[in-house]
Amino acid sequence: MKIAVIGTGGLVGSAVMRRWNSLPFSEEGVFSERLDELFGFDLPEFDAASRISTDGLVSFRPDVILNLASINLPDWLETHPNTARTIHVQGAANLRRAALRTGALLVQVGCGEVFYHEEDAPPHSEDNVPDPQSVYAITKLDAERAASEYDRHLIVRTSALFGEPGAQGTGNLVDTLLKAVRRTREIKVLNDTRVSLTAADDLVGALRFLIHAGKTGLYHVAPPDSVTPAEAAAFLLDACGLRSHRIVGITTEEYGGKAPRSRSTALDASRYRALPGSHPIPGWQEALRRFLDRRAQGSAPPLAKKED
Numbered sequence: 001m002k003i004a005v006i007g008t009g010g011l012v013g014s015a016v017m018r019r020w021n022s023l024p025f026s027e028e029g030v031f032s033e034r035l036d037e038l039f040g041f042d043l044p045e046f047d048a049a050s051r052i053s054t055d056g057l058v059s060f061r062p063d064v065i066l067n068l069a070s071i072n073l074p075d076w077l078e079t080h081p082n083t084a085r086t087i088h089v090q091g092a093a094n095l096r097r098a099a100l101r102t103g104a105l106l107v108q109v110g111c112g113e114v115f116y117h118e119e120d121a122p123p124h125s126e127d128n129v130p131d132p133q134s135v136y137a138i139t140k141l142d143a144e145r146a147a148s149e150y151d152r153h154l155i156v157r158t159s160a161l162f163g164e165p166g167a168q169g170t171g172n173l174v175d176t177l178l179k180a181v182r183r184t185r186e187i188k189v190l191n192d193t194r195v196s197l198t199a200a201d202d203l204v205g206a207l208r209f210l211i212h213a214g215k216t217g218l219y220h221v222a223p224p225d226s227v228t229p230a231e232a233a234a235f236l237l238d239a240c241g242l243r244s245h246r247i248v249g250i251t252t253e254e255y256g257g258k259a260p261r262s263r264s265t266a267l268d269a270s271r272y273r274a275l276p277g278s279h280p281i282p283g284w285q286e287a288l289r290r291f292l293d294r295r296a297q298g299s300a301p302p303l304a305k306k307e308d
């Protein structure tokens, strides 16, 4: 399969380019022999918001267009709504046009922020009605809608990703925490929001599975459990032996960002998990442990120095 990957400098895009053809498949191993051809595109050479860029994809005759181009800065986007709309919505519409012209499957990655709650809420399934409040969430939902105007679309929502930073050095919960560890011993982390903490590599496995299985429509990809950022941060400190550091839980109000923040962006991925042979998405603790083990084995930058 020929796959055009848009947004390869980011967290997920770089994991796709690194891991796509080497991830193990599930027990059935049905796709294990199939190698895909990946073509990566990102700013500044390729701009999803420009028709000139996206129309250029047609000459590649891709079987799949995987859209990972995004700006994941909700507070900044609150004061830059036009940028959010151009990149998220216009970008998805341009890629839909390219997909239509080539007959490619259009894969759009979305987020749990499309669900808004002022109180804790159970994980959201695909059947729950989205209620986005921030500019980021509204434009991400509109991007999903733009993609879904084309029959051959696959929308995959996920939540709170972590992994090796992309070429652009984009941060995520784990790296942000590990940077904070170097600056201070008292680290303030949100304790009143629940997320589905998901390893970027697992999302890549799920995307590959869904694409090869010929799935279309909407799927949530997330672990079977949810966690607050403060709980995940405390687990990381403990796992790294950083005993003189302390997590100080703070509320969304105390954090005081510009964007309205949902108290729960956790996703219910039962529909995905029920698919035979789907790439397994482990619970957040197992996923974090595996990530730390890989770092310890030297396949990633080292952690802060361990304390006695």
Ligand SMILES: NC(=O)c1ccc[n+]([C@@H]2O[C@H](COP(=O)([O-])OP(=O)(O)OC[C@H]3O[C@@H](n4cnc5c(N)ncnc54)[C@H](OP(=O)(O)O)[C@@H]3O)[C@@H](O)[C@H]2O)c1
Residues within 6 Å of the ligand: 006, 007, 008, 009, 010, 011, 012, 013, 041, 042, 043, 046, 047, 048, 049, 067, 068, 069, 070, 071, 072, 087, 091, 109, 110, 111, 112, 140, 158, 159, 160, 161, 162, 166, 168, 170, 172
């Ligand atoms: N990270 C998370 O926790 C999380 C959670 C839920 C869902 N998601 C979704 O997962 C997808 C991938 O996210 P990510 O974490 O990999 O994001 P990321 O690390 O911020 O990467 C996004 C990439 O897209 C590029 N990009 C931005 N505008 C573009 C444009 N107009 N044309 C081409 N490329 C463009 C960015 O380039 P620049 O860096 O140069 O701007 C960057 O390389 C997104 O749809 C996101 O909403 C992410």
